[in-house]
Amino acid sequence: MGARTLRRERLVSAAIRLSVLIPAFNESESLPVLHRELVQVLEKLGQPWEIVYVDDGSRDGTDRVIAGLAAGDRRVRGASLRRNFGKSAALATGFRLVRGEWVATMDADLQDDPGELPRMIEALEGGLDLVSGWKRNRQDPLSKTVPSRLFNAVTSIVAGVRLHDFNCGFKIYRREVTDALDVYGELHRFMPALAHWRGFRVGELPVHHRPRRFGRSKFGAARFVNGFLDLMAAAFISTSALKPLHVFGRIGLAFLGVGVLIGAWFVAQWLGGEPMRVRPIMLFGAGLVMVGLQFILMGLLGEMIAAMGARSEYPVRGRYNLDAP
Secondary structure (H helix, E strand, O other): OHHHHHHHHHHHHHHHEEEEEEEEEEOHHHHHHHHHHHHHHHHHOOOOEEEEEEEOOOOHHHHHHHHHHHOOOOEEEEEEOOOOOOOHHHHHHHHHOOOOOEEEEEEOOOOOOOHHHHHHHHHHHOOOOOOEOOOOOOOOOHHHHHHHHHHHHHHHHHOOOOOOOOOOOOEEEEEEHHHOOOOOOHHHHHHHHHHOOOOOOEEEOOOOEEEOOOOOOOOOHHHHHHHHHHHHHHHHHHHOOHHHHHHHHHHHHHHHHHHHHHHHHHHHHHHHHOOOOHHHHHHHHHHHHHHHHHHHHHHHHHHHHHHHHHOOOOOOOOOOOOOOO
């Protein structure tokens, strides 16, 4: 019975071309409007589709709205988290539920225009693995747009991929991208960077951005501070997690080298007949040696942990007779 159920699920999954994933938090007013617009656009595409809503612990009846939408259309599915875990948690939950070959994500506040989906699909078919929306004419106050530009500029430099709007919720992915990425904490802001570091082809497309119609923004100024901290964590985890000794070891060797040079200078003076006396710079050099050794030991411990949790699978672009008997 279990095998037949799994086989039936795979057939259903293979029949769905596009999954639209929408995380929502206190968006009971906007969801019915967004759903009508989205269904109109999806029907015109002429391809099998599904919509997956994930309620991130809302308190305004968003879960009941999703339940009603799902009851009226078998192509609509949804889940409600027990409390507000954050957007990354909602996306991670949705990525496990979607069944389409392509996965589009949208915000639930009506600021993303569903009419842009055909253009984003065209860009994806052009050879990209992830197409990120760019809110070129952003309909938000300066208190949000100015810090966002700074954030995106810094993120582009660190990530090594030039995008104008990393945090735009309107994106479309090939399914293998969402399967390869681990989204937790606040890493949803860096999905293009994470995909780029994993070897996927990432691009962006200017999209129409609309003013908010209901409610207010769920994000405060603290998200920019948290964003830079998350960027540091994402960069380290994605580029150095499997070689921590390269990171901590370089720092340790720098401290160790300076400390050894200071010590060697005092030894040379002593060999030249200068009496050995304890000086502040001598203690500073000894401290650098100790700190350097500690960093190297941290790197070695990190290597041990990374070896135990290292991934054995990496994204594959092409498959050639790998499934042949």
